[in-house]
Amino acid sequence: xxxxxxxxxxxxxxxxxxxxxxxxxxxxxxxxxxxxxxxxxxxxxxxxxxxxxxxxxxxxxxxxxxxxxxxxxxxxxxxxxxxxxxxxxxxxxxxxxxxxxxxxxxxxxxxxxxx
Amino acid sequence: xxxxxxxxxxxxxxxxxxxxxxxxxxxxxxxxxxxxxxxxxxxxxxxxxxxxxxxxxxxxxxxxxxxxxxxxxxxxxxxxxxxxxxxxxxxxxxxxxxxxxxxxxxxxxxxxx
Numbered sequence: 001x002x003x004x005x006x007x008x009x010x011x012x013x014x015x016x017x018x019x020x021x022x023x024x025x026x027x028x029x030x031x032x033x034x035x036x037x038x039x040x041x042x043x044x045x046x047x048x049x050x051x052x053x054x055x056x057x058x059x060x061x062x063x064x065x066x067x068x069x070x071x072x073x074x075x076x077x078x079x080x081x082x083x084x085x086x087x088x089x090x091x092x093x094x095x096x097x098x099x100x101x102x103x104x105x106x107x108x109x110x111x112x113x114x115x
Numbered sequence: 116x117x118x119x120x121x122x123x124x125x126x127x128x129x130x131x132x133x134x135x136x137x138x139x140x141x142x143x144x145x146x147x148x149x150x151x152x153x154x155x156x157x158x159x160x161x162x163x164x165x166x167x168x169x170x171x172x173x174x175x176x177x178x179x180x181x182x183x184x185x186x187x188x189x190x191x192x193x194x195x196x197x198x199x200x201x202x203x204x205x206x207x208x209x210x211x212x213x214x215x216x217x218x219x220x221x222x223x224x225x226x227x228x
Contacts, residue, residue, distance in 0.1 A: 004158075031214045040124060042204060042220035043159070050213060090158055094214030103149055104216055106158030 003027065004107035006091050011112045013085075021076045021110050023091035031096040032074035033104065034058075034066065036087040043090065049074055050096050078112065085114045118142050119207050121219035128226050134192040136222050138205030141186065145217075146210035150179060150190050153202045153221070162203070163190070195226045 045058030049068040063082025092104040151159035205219040
């Protein structure tokens with residue numbers, strides 16, 4: 001089945017440690033995105049990538065880093081510089097044609113808790 | 116600055132009645148609007164969309180209305196069912212930024228039996 005996978009579902013880390021969240025898609029989509037969800041704040045864009053080896057900062061990129069070495073994969077690293085890392089993280093993908101009305105497809109999310 | 120706003124954090128409706136979820140936007144460069152539905156601890160799923168050149172789109176129990184002059188859209192669910200209880204996100208797309216979406220804060224809908 002085509003889709004987006006995120007692993008793990010739940011992740012616990014100690015304060016001060018970097019942690020990498022996985023996101024893989026087999027939809028052959030060009031673009032991939034990372035969001036975080038906090039109560040009452042909706043979905044806020046962290047980073048996005050239109051093509052391999054290229055990515056742009058979203059609205060809340062500070063304390064995060066990404067890479068896009070393969071079309072299928074877009075891992076997110078939450079660094080120790082992120083002040084409030086505990087959140088629900090969502091990965092999404094979509095086609096990237098300027099006239100496209102195709103939607104973003106989301107993975108199941110990863111709940112990160114920093115202790 | 117929040118370009119897509121959902122001013123009602125929650126909504127409670129009786130089963131069988133109509134649910135109306137509202138969304139306001141500020142940027143006239145948006146060319147497409149979407150609604151997503153999200154259950155707790157899951158990723159959002161696409162529900163329905165509307166192009167800026169239309170004022171209504173219907174899909175079964177779900178209808179989205181767009182009022183461009185007021186920069187307002189709404190999602191109507193008729194009749195509401197308990198399984199519709201979820202958080203609903205409104206999203207908008209710029210005409211020249213490919214698949215990138217701007218999301219509202221979400222409205223939590225509770226449909227009571």
